[in-house]
Amino acid sequence: MDGIKYSVVTDKGIRLLLKNQYTFNVESGSTRTEIKHWVELFFGVKVIAVNSHRLPGKSRRMGPIMGHTMHYKRMIVTLPPGYYIPPLRRKELKSKY
Template identity: 35%
Template sequence: MSVLKRPIITEKSQELNAKGKYTFEVAMGSNKIQIAKAVESMYGVTVDSVSTIRQFGKSKSRMTRSKVTTGRTPTFKKAIVTLAEGEMIDFYADL
């Protein structure tokens, strides 16, 4: 199983990209050292620091004709990776 699942591309994460910080969804069991090594090997950049966040799932409910259905969105782990000065990752290069 890979440590990095996908990059998170939102308006807030795009603002962080200008500061040299990139956001990824990572495996729940991964630690900061594994995340740094995975980013360095996949993108060929130098990682300065890694911050991790567990994003807990939210409760969702919806109305159907016969009843109210409730559930939860999944919990996932995010990593904010700070790169060394002058380094950058281009997610759109291979498109």
């Protein structure tokens, strides 16, 4: 679990849970195959697909100096029907769309 930082809980992330897709922020140097291996090993599930995108860092100001935070990578992991990651999936999760 060195590459996975934490799971992402946003509006889009919750909508993706209904499609059996889970969103994680990962280390920026992680590859798709590494993330697939870690998720399968740690959670004991089968992974169909892993999609990734790099998000830009945010601008920050400290007095007169303008800087920015580091960019980070987000992975969307798709699981087959019947598999789920227990701490992230609840029975009462229903779609309102």
